[in-house]
Amino acid sequence: MMSTDLPVLEIVTIGDELLRGDVADGNSVWLGRRLSAAGISIALRTTVGDDDAAIRAAIEGALRRSGAVLCTGGLGPTSDDRTRPVVAALYGRELRLDERVLVDIRDRFGRRGLEMPVINRTQAEVPAGARVFRNPAGTAPGLALDEPGLGLTVLLPGVPTEVRALFDDGVLEFLRSRWRDRLGTVHTAVLRTTDIAESALYERVRDLVALAAPARVAFLPSVSGVDVRLTLARADAAEGSRSRLDGTLALFRERLAGFVYASDDRDLAELVGDALRHRGLMLAVAESCTAGLLAKRLTDGSGSSDYFDGGVISYSDAAKQRWLGVRQETLARHGAVSEATALEMVTGVCHATGSPCGVAITGIAGPGGGSSAKPVGTVWIGIRTPAGARARLFRFGGSRIEIRERAAQAALRMLQLALAVDGHSHAVE
Amino acid sequence: MMSTDLPVLEIVTIGDELLRGDVADGNSVWLGRRLSAAGISIALRTTVGDDDAAIRAAIEGALRRSGAVLCTGGLGPTSDDRTRPVVAALYGRELRLDERVLVDIRDRFGRRGLEMPVINRTQAEVPAGARVFRNPAGTAPGLALDEPGLGLTVLLPGVPTEVRALFDDGVLEFLRSRWRDRLGTVHTAVLRTTDIAESALYERVRDLVALAAPARVAFLPSVSGVDVRLTLARADAAEGSRSRLDGTLALFRERLAGFVYASDDRDLAELVGDALRHRGLMLAVAESCTAGLLAKRLTDGSGSSDYFDGGVISYSDAAKQRWLGVRQETLARHGAVSEATALEMVTGVCHATGSPCGVAITGIAGPGGGSSAKPVGTVWIGIRTPAGARARLFRFGGSRIEIRERAAQAALRMLQLALAVDGHSHAVE
Numbered sequence: 017m018m019s020t021d022l023p024v025l026e027i028v029t030i031g032d033e034l035l036r037g038d039v040a041d042g043n044s045v046w047l048g049r050r051l052s053a054a055g056i057s058i059a060l061r062t063t064v065g066d067d068d069a070a071i072r073a074a075i076e077g078a079l080r081r082s083g084a085v086l087c088t089g090g091l092g093p094t095s096d097d098r099t100r101p102v103v104a105a106l107y108g109r110e111l112r113l114d115e116r117v118l119v120d121i122r123d124r125f126g127r128r129g130l131e132m133p134v135i136n137r138t139q140a141e142v143p144a145g146a147r148v149f150r151n152p153a154g155t156a157p158g159l160a161l162d163e164p165g166l167g168l169t170v171l172l173p174g175v176p177t178e179v180r181a182l183f184d185d186g187v188l189e190f191l192r193s194r195w196r197d198r199l200g201t202v203h204t205a206v207l208r209t210t211d212i213a214e215s216a217l218y219e220r221v222r223d224l225v226a227l228a229a230p231a232r233v234a235f236l237p238s239v240s241g242v243d244v245r246l247t248l249a250r251a252d253a254a255e256g257s258r259s260r261l262d263g264t265l266a267l268f269r270e271r272l273a274g275f276v277y278a279s280d281d282r283d284l285a286e287l288v289g290d291a292l293r294h295r296g297l298m299l300a301v302a303e304s305c306t307a308g309l310l311a312k313r314l315t316d317g318s319g320s321s322d323y324f325d326g327g328v329i330s331y332s333d334a335a336k337q338r339w340l341g342v343r344q345e346t347l348a349r350h351g352a353v354s355e356a357t358a359l360e361m362v363t364g365v366c367h368a369t370g371s372p373c374g375v376a377i378t379g380i381a382g383p384g385g386g387s388s389a390k391p392v393g394t395v396w397i398g399i400r401t402p403a404g405a406r407a408r409l410f411r412f413g414g415s416r417i418e419i420r421e422r423a424a425q426a427a428l429r430m431l432q433l434a435l436a437v438d439g440h441s442h443a444v445e
Numbered sequence: 446m447m448s449t450d451l452p453v454l455e456i457v458t459i460g461d462e463l464l465r466g467d468v469a470d471g472n473s474v475w476l477g478r479r480l481s482a483a484g485i486s487i488a489l490r491t492t493v494g495d496d497d498a499a500i501r502a503a504i505e506g507a508l509r510r511s512g513a514v515l516c517t518g519g520l521g522p523t524s525d526d527r528t529r530p531v532v533a534a535l536y537g538r539e540l541r542l543d544e545r546v547l548v549d550i551r552d553r554f555g556r557r558g559l560e561m562p563v564i565n566r567t568q569a570e571v572p573a574g575a576r577v578f579r580n581p582a583g584t585a586p587g588l589a590l591d592e593p594g595l596g597l598t599v600l601l602p603g604v605p606t607e608v609r610a611l612f613d614d615g616v617l618e619f620l621r622s623r624w625r626d627r628l629g630t631v632h633t634a635v636l637r638t639t640d641i642a643e644s645a646l647y648e649r650v651r652d653l654v655a656l657a658a659p660a661r662v663a664f665l666p667s668v669s670g671v672d673v674r675l676t677l678a679r680a681d682a683a684e685g686s687r688s689r690l691d692g693t694l695a696l697f698r699e700r701l702a703g704f705v706y707a708s709d710d711r712d713l714a715e716l717v718g719d720a721l722r723h724r725g726l727m728l729a730v731a732e733s734c735t736a737g738l739l740a741k742r743l744t745d746g747s748g749s750s751d752y753f754d755g756g757v758i759s760y761s762d763a764a765k766q767r768w769l770g771v772r773q774e775t776l777a778r779h780g781a782v783s784e785a786t787a788l789e790m791v792t793g794v795c796h797a798t799g800s801p802c803g804v805a806i807t808g809i810a811g812p813g814g815g816s817s818a819k820p821v822g823t824v825w826i827g828i829r830t831p832a833g834a835r836a837r838l839f840r841f842g843g844s845r846i847e848i849r850e851r852a853a854q855a856a857l858r859m860l861q862l863a864l865a866v867d868g869h870s871h872a873v874e
Contacts, residue, residue, distance in 0.1 A: 033665045035487040037477025038674065040469060044492075048466025058464040060499065063473075063490035066663070070489065094647050094664050095654055133648050155644075175666065177843055215584075218523050219562050225524050234495070235523050236462045237604065245467065301758070307744040308737025311758045315736035318812050318845055326764035328757055329730070329740045335755035338797065339768060368767065383747050414606055416747055 022057045022202070022249055023195040026078035030089035030099055031174060032065040043088045043172075043179045051086075054188060055202045056195070057249070066096045072106055075169060083167040086187075089174030091156035093135040100159070103169055104143035107161045111141040114148060114157075121155045147190070153181035160190060168194065203231075203248040203258050205265045208278040210241030210429050217242050220271045228264045230257070239414070239421045240284070241277070244268055277429055284428045285313040291435045292323035292373065297402070299431075300371040301327035302340055302361040304352065304378040305395065310424040325369045330361065330378075340364030340376075353378050353390055358398035358407045366400050373435075374400040375427045379410075381419045395423045401434045451486040451631070451678055452624040455507035459518035459528055460603060461494040472517045472601075472608045480515075483617060484631045485624070486678070495525045501535055504598060512596040515616075518603030520585035522564040529588070532598055533572035536590045540570040543577060543586075550584045576619070582610035589619060597623065632660075632677040632687050634694045637707040639670030639858050646671050649700045657693045659686070668843070668850045669713070670706070673697055706858055713857045714742040720864045721752035721802065726831070728860075729798040730756035731769055731790040731805040733781065734824065739806060739853040754798045759790065759807075769793030769805075782807050782819055787827035787836045795829050802864075803829040804856045808839075810848045824852045830863045 027047060033039050044061055051058055059082045064070040071090065078085035090099030104111050118140035125132040139156045142148055149158030156173040170187060172179050192199060209217060214237045221244070225233045228246055236243040246268075248261050269276060277284050292299055301311050307329050314324050328339040333352055336342040341364040342357055350356040361376035379395025386392035391411070398407040408430060412422040456476060462468050473490055480487055488511045493499040500519065507514035519528030533540050547569035554561040568585045571577055578587030585602040599616060601608050621628060638646060643666045650673070654662045657675055665672040675697075677690050698705060706713050721728055730740050736758050743753050757768040762781055765771040770793040771786055779785040790805035808824025815821035820840070827836040837859060841851040 032661075032663055033674075034473075035477055035490060036481040037474040037479075038663075038665050038672065039667060040471065040474045042469065044463075045466040045469045048464055050466075052465045059494075060503070061464060061492035063492075065488075074489070092664075093644055095651075096661075096663055133644050135647060135651065136644060177847070215522055215562050215565060218564060222524075222564065232461075232525075234461055234467075234525055235521075236467050238468060243467065245462075247461075303737070306741075307749075307753075307755075308732070308740030308758065311737030311760075312735075312741055312849075315760065316846065318810075320736075321760060324736075324760055326736075326758045326760035326768075328768070329737065329755045331740075331744065331750060331753055331755035335798065339755075339757070369764065381747075417745065418606070 022055055023084070023191075023198050024057045024059045024082050025051070025084035025086055025168075026059050026082045027061040028071075028074045028078055028085055028087045029061070029063045029174075030066065030071055030087060031063075032096070034063050034089070035065050042176050043174065046176065046180060047086065047088070047183065050183060050188065052202065052204075054192065055199050056191060066090060066098050068098055068102050071098060071102045075103065075106060079167040079169065085168070086170045086172065088172045088179055091139065091171060091173040093133070093139055093155070099171055100141065100143070103159075103161065103171060107143060107163060107166060107169070109143035109145055109161070112144050113137075114140050114142045117142065117148060117150075117157050120150055120157070124155055149182050149186040149190075151178055151182055152185055154178035158182040158187055160187075162194075203261050205246045205261055206279065206281060207244045207265070207268055207272060207276045208241060208284075209244065209272055209275040210277055210284070210425055212242065212272070212275045214242050217244070217272065217275070221268055224264065224267050224271065227267070231261050231264065239418050240425045241275075244272070277432060283313070283316075284425060284432065286317055288428050288431050288435070289314060289317060289320060289323055291432060295435065297323065297373050297435075298325045298369070298371040299323055299373040299375070300325045300365045300369040301374065302330055302365040302376040303327065304330050304336070304361075305381040306377045306420050306424050307331055309420050310375065310377060310427055313424055313428070325371045327365055327369075336361060339368065341367065351390070353380055353394055353396055355396055355398075355407045355409070358396035359405055362398035362400045362405055362407075372400075372402050373431070375431055377423050377427055379419070379423055381416045381423075383416060393419050395419070395426070397423065397427045397430060399427065399430045399434055401431070403434065403437070406434075451484055452513075452620075452627050453486045453488045453511050454480070454513035454515055454597075455488050455511045456490040457500075457503045457507055457514055457516045458490070458492045458603075459495065459500055459516060460492075461525070463492050463518070464494050471605050472603065475605065475609060476515065476517070476612065479612060479617065481631065483621065484628050485620060495519060495527050497527055497531050500527060500531045504532065504535060508596040508598065514597070515599045515601070517601045517608055520568065520600060520602040522562070522568055522584070528600055529570065529572070532588075532590065532600060536572060536592060536595060536598070538572035538574055538590070541573050542566075543569050543571045546571065546577060546579075546586050549579055549586070553584055578611050578615040578619075580607055580611055581614055583607040587611040587616055589616075591623075632690050634675045634690055635708065635710060636673045636694070636697055636701060636705045637670060637713075638673065638701055638704040639706055639713070639854055641671065641701070641704045643671050646673070646701065646704070650697055653693065653696050653700065656696070657690075660690050660693065668847050669854045670704075673701070706861060712742070712745075713854060713861065715746050717857050717860050717864070718743060718746060718749060718752055720861065724864065726752065726802050726864075727754045727798070727800040728752055728802040728804070729754045729794045729800040730803065731759055731794040732756065733759050733765070733790075733807040734810040735806045735849050735853050736760055738849050739804065739856055742853055742857070754800045756794055756798075765790060768797065770796065780819070782809055782823055782825055784825055784827075784836045784838070787825035788834055791827035791829045791834055791836075801829075801831050802860070804860055806852050806856055808848070808852055810845045810852075812845060822848050824848070824855075826852065826856045826859055828856070828859045828863055830860070832863065832866070835863075
């Protein structure tokens with residue numbers, strides 16, 4: 017409902033399991049990003065159960081308000097998949113067997129040496145006159161129905177890999193060509209911050225929010241930090257406005273110096289990986305309370321073996337001694353959650369692996385194990401780069417899961433800063 | 446929209462960032478589960494941007510259709526938080542400063558040794574006559590407005606920890622007492638399966654779906670496997686129907702023997718943890734392609750140090766030799782992704798830690814690194830229990846992230862089965 021003339025559509029996601037929270041609606045997140053980036057605005061999102069009347073009402077409402085709707089889910093072969101017949105009825109079309117789709121489905125099973133189960137045949141029945149998008153990742157094809165009186169309905173299955181494949185392989189291009197004359201540019205800019213609370217951040221920049229107009233400023237807090245996002249949509253994107261946006265962004269950046277870790281949507285683990293790769297440095301980790309979470313983040317992206325050597329999950333004191341060479345005396349005198357232990361852990365893992373860079377995390381993620389001196393949320397993080405080793409104490413709030421996430425993020429941020437200072441080469445805000 | 450007389454409400458989640466996919470709507474998942482478990486049915490969920498007209502239309506629509514709506518988001522202190530004034534206007538109420546709320550907010554900052562920022566004062570302004578729920582986890586209170594002509598609107602902030610605290614500390618009880626006379630029992634039963642595809646699973650049980658009526662059967666595929674969920678809502682919950690549901694469940698269980706890992710909502714990592722704790726066994730892990738993901742899952746729950754010792758992230762060949770004692774000859778002859786390496790890894794990590802149980806994962810998560818003999822998705826998993834060691838080859842499909850998730854799940858399943866056979870004590874389907 018932004019005041020622009022950008023193409024607008026609504027999203028309808030279908031499935032009892034989504035309403036009940038049995039599964040998270042990851043498709044909406046992914047589609048939201050892709051559509052926004054393409055300059056297509058999402059006016060509204062509706063989630064309905066596997067119920068014919070509810071599905072029909074949601075799609076009709078979306079078409080009435082916005083003239084275009086993209087649906088996910090309910091195209092599977094089982095009895096609770098209702099979307100195809102409902103939409104066929106709404107558009108007054110018959111369901112007809114599409115031989116080409118049937119061949120695709122049979123081939124798909126055939127490639128794995130299997131007969132097509134009889135029930136998958138229904139997935140080849142498509143509303144007459146529908147545009148069919150072949151599914152490279154699954155059996156249900158994507159479908160589009162477009163009619164002057166009603167508007168555009170696009171149907172995608174609910175399986176995330178299939179949504180992505182169908183959207184990128186055909187649906188996005190189809191939407192682009194339908195709206196070719198109206199697609200404009202959406203300028204967005206983002207500053208990703210960490211180590212500062214939302215309200216403290218807001219106080220620093222509140223006067224800039226009005227100054228940013230016509231760009232809209234949003235503050236997006238998450239467990240990893242707060243993202244500040246500026247958006248300038250087409251109607252406002254007059255000449256010179258991009259450079260004004262850049263100017264405003266520079267002001268935000270100045271006010272938030274020391275907290276900004278990215279000026280784009282990338283994850284901090286990816287940026288740290290790039291910095292390591294850029295300098296040809298290997299990294300090893302020693303994780304206690306995070307127990308693998310940091311290593312998982314560092315290896316979520318492909319090619320991480322360029323800079324990631326491996327590490328140790330030193331959950332027990334014995335593991336800290338055995339693999340990292342932490343001294344019994346250090347553990348006895350300072351405890352497992354201490355500066356001395358964090359430093360011995362990081363030194364130990366670098367020594368064992370021969371890696372010039374290391375990170376060690378030791379803390380109390382809770383809910384048990386806290387004390388008045390070291391309450392739940394107390395975390396020591398040690399890092400090592402060619403310039404030396406250091407450790408920092410954090411007191412994180414939140415649940416066990418959140419404390420672990422915050423600790424991993426904080427460790428990455430310490431590394432990023434150390435590598436930047438160290439290297440004089442990799443830009444850090 | 447189920448044919449029951451259960452209390453019904455709609456959920457409205459508010460925020461441009463949700464539509465654009467900048468953040469996932471985790472609150473909807475959590476609230477969906479909690480409300481469903483309490484016997485409150487969610488008819489519809491709408492997500493709108495930070496726009497007064499859109500917020501008002503969404504809430505009005507929900508009230509008109511369902512008479513009750515629970516909103517999250519837009520209660521923060523910043524300029525893009527619009528929910529409070531919009532709902533006050535909808536109910537024709539003024540916003541008034543609530544002194545008790547103001548004291549709560551001041552105290553919250555005070556406990557951290559901080560002055561309350563001026564902007565947080567707006568969070569103490571509540572619609573006249575609203576019921577206020579004190580927020581134990583943040584600054585924005587929960588609010589409820591209830592009026593015969595309009596219906597019930599409950600407002601919660603968008604921060605997940607605050608939603609949870611407010612809901613569990615007051616809002617759920619408030620909803621329960623409002624609907625006391627209509628709250629019935631919802632019988633649900635679930636079988637969580639893994640290692641079988643959705644359509645293969647459906648073929649095994651399709652005739653049971655009709656037999657299960659009036660219970661509804663849903664199939665929920667995810668990267669961890671397929672959940673089969675039976676739901677019997679109040680209107681159908683006549684005498685004897687619970688036992689009929691149990692009988693139907695037994696039939697499903699029989700057909701799906703070998704694939705069911707849980708008969709409740711618990712995660713497989715938690716079940717494996719319980720099995721280990723029950724038998725007093727410690728576990729160590731050696732992870733290559735999953736790089737910490739399995740250890741993270743095993744330690745997501747509190748108390749995991751009862752059974753989890755730690756492990757090694759042996760991302761490089763050098764790490765496999767150094768920490769796990771994998772022989773150079775084995776790596777040269779069979780490769781890092783092989784039965785022999787998986788077995789040496791698991792033996793090595795058990796030996797190093799003195800743990801009787803171990804698991805090792807080595808594979809090709811992609812997108813690079815595959816070959817025709819060992820394509821992306823090839824994963825060898827080795828496990829060890831007091832009864833001995835074994836390894837199994839998997840060929841997983843999907844993206845890098847999915848292959849890693851599937852490998853961790855498969856490793857846990859192998860452990861679960863081995864511990865059950867081994868122990869003759871822990872029930873496995």
